[in-house]
Amino acid sequence: MKNIIWFTLSLVFSMACIAEETSVKLEVIDPYLEMHTGPAVGYPVIYTVEQGEDIEVLTRRPDWYEIRSNTGRIGWVKASQIARTLQPTGEPVDLPSVSYGDYLKDSLSLGFNVGEFSSGELKGAQTFTFTSEQRWLSWFSTELEAGKLYDSEVRGRYVGANFLFEPYSDWVISPVITAGGGEMKITVQPKLIPLSIEDSSYVQYGIGGNFYLGRNFVIRAGYRKYTVSTEQDDERLDRWHIGFNAFF
Template sequence: MTLACAIALAVAWPARAGDEARERLQITDPYIELHTGAGRGYPVFHVAARHEWIEVLMRHTDWYQVRTVDGKVGWVHRRQLETTLTEAGHAKTFRDVVLDDYLQRRLQMGGAWGRFDGEPMLKLWAGYRFSPVLGVEATLAQVQGVFSGTDFWHVNAVVEPWADRRLSPTFGVGVGRFKNVPNASLVDARRTNANLANASLGVRYHLSDRFMLSADYSLYTAFVSDERSTEYRAFTLGIAFFF
């Protein structure tokens, strides 16, 4: 930090307890808008002009609570802070997305539509995350085929090794039950009830602090008997929300 910058800050902000941990930024755009809350739906109540200094108090997703030199406290979107300067005179840098709020959430529910061996498939799932990278998911699915209908459920252990990124891959393995009911018009139609195992590879994209998109490719193995098993492949695309 330059001597002139240090003097300007000392004059603008007398020392206060706890200020050491707070970051100070200088505005370089013509102005930034302070909202009353962390969202565009909240009204703008103050405008801070170029060359003013602001303190960063806290963050909620992509919104930052800041305090101006004259004591105004409001919320600013990350995009308006990307052109600000640090006390050292460098451009302020941000991660592409801040995911701490996502990682703190434990429960999620979602739904998806896709294809199960070429047939239309609908599934619902609920999950619980033990840590940012490890969780468990329970899935209930239905496939309505031309010649039969299939219902199945399974419980998976899910690993998301790069959960702190907005776009992150997932890996899962699990077990469950599989039931296939052929159309009554088919000759020698027999119901199939079998144990089910699966492995999945997916990708998730966080839309906001509560919603995300997901895409999954899964390989299912139904153990029809001790001597025979049947494999199925499925692809789904869906949306989930956090609690």
């Protein structure tokens, strides 16, 4: 009988230790985090965890997590809100159903890229571009860009606005589709044969990829096809680029 009691106590103690080890403690970095009585928006909000407070993740449901606040309150929060938390080490948490896109939603990023035109009248011209991106949804963002192009005989600049679609934003290496347009101005023309592109508008589309370095930094690469309006026929250009962005 004594052996059974000791075995039972040991089993309970072991299960408690496992539960203690598998629980996850996090720090809230958003202004607040709403706790619901159940795993759905229809359940009432019972408590609000403020920025800087610690929470403990208990269980999971599809798109929801049950948590305990540092005051002992227990409730449910959306997975997208859990994405905006930090581990005790200061690193963003990686939990099931929480993606990079969820974490970066509503964030602003600044970055740059370098590239080269690989076809058309500007073939061989190098590019340097500054970008600013607003992530509206986990899979959708808008981007403003301003850059310069140059080679031995050509100088110019361009500005544009683009839409970025990232359907698999939960992947570490995630494909991206881009579409947009802007204005291109050639300020220095070749001496012998001037380009048909001078002060022109353009539209572009392309594909690329994001490689996430943690939750706030990403290396980007892509290939874009341009259609530039000229006085005669439209000019077709291709450009590849690679760069770096940081989210805030």
